[in-house]
Amino acid sequence: MTTDQESSIINQIIGGDTQAFAVLVDLYKDLVFTLAIRMLKNREEAEEVSQDTFIKVYKALPKFKGESKLSTWVYKVAYNTSLDRIKKNSRSYNEVAIDSFTENQIKTLDNALDTLEKKEQQHTIQYCLQQLASKDSFLLTLFYFDELSLQEISQVMSMEANTVKVNIHRARKRLASILKQQLEPETIQSYERTRN
Incomplete structure (x- = not known):
């Protein structure tokens, strides 16, 4: 969506045009839901957070200054709404040790993933x-997946771009560690099938 289109939709929504708001929701509903479910890991809560996100977007739209893309701003609202829900629920999540995980092991896992069928690969990831x-x-x-730049992510998450880069690197290592645990049993099963 171009900046002019964004401005037009925003002005229509502020002017009370519910159809324009429906267009905005339709444009971003899948992205907001995907982000919410990734953070909350619960479908019902992700649906509630998605609704809450769009309510907050509607109420705060007159304050939108256009300093970032509308999509980046909507992501930020979704992110903060999801964080609020997580804090409210105060759940604990799995932590994976990454100290001894090397770049070479990440590349090895990337190569192992290449051998999986596309559907298996998507399901595994x-x-x-x-x-x-x-x-x-x-x-x-x-x-x-959403292909946001480091700068856009830094705006969404209110952190420096370099911090985002480091956090992505660490998250990728954690994902690689989990993938390794997931792929090793599959690799063994595959090997046993080919031997029999």
């Missing part, structure tokens, strides 16, 4: 993303 802490899953989703 989605499953492993669910095992990550919410922040890590969210970061990797923004960077790799």
Whole structure:
């Protein structure tokens, strides 16, 4: 969406045009839901957070200054709403040790993933993303799946671009560790099938 289109929709919504708001929701609903479910790991809560996000977007739209893209701003609202829900629920998430994980091992796992069928690959990655802490899953989703730049992610998460880069690197190591645990049994099973 161009800046002019964003301005037009924003002005229509502020002017009370519910159809324009429906267009905005339709544009971003899948992205907001995906981010919420990555962080919350619960479908019902992700649906509630998605609704809350759009309510907050609607109420705060007159304050939107246009300093970032509308999509980046909506991501930020979704991220903060998800964080609020996590704090409210005060759940603990899996932490994976990354101290001894090397770049070479990450590349080896990347190569192992290449051998999986595309569907298996997607299923495996989605499953492993669910095992990550919410922040890590969210970061990797923004960077790799939604293809946001480091600068855009830094705006969404209110942190420096270099900090985002370091956090993505660490999240990628954690994901690689989980993938390694997931792939080793599959590799053994595959090897046993080919021997029999």
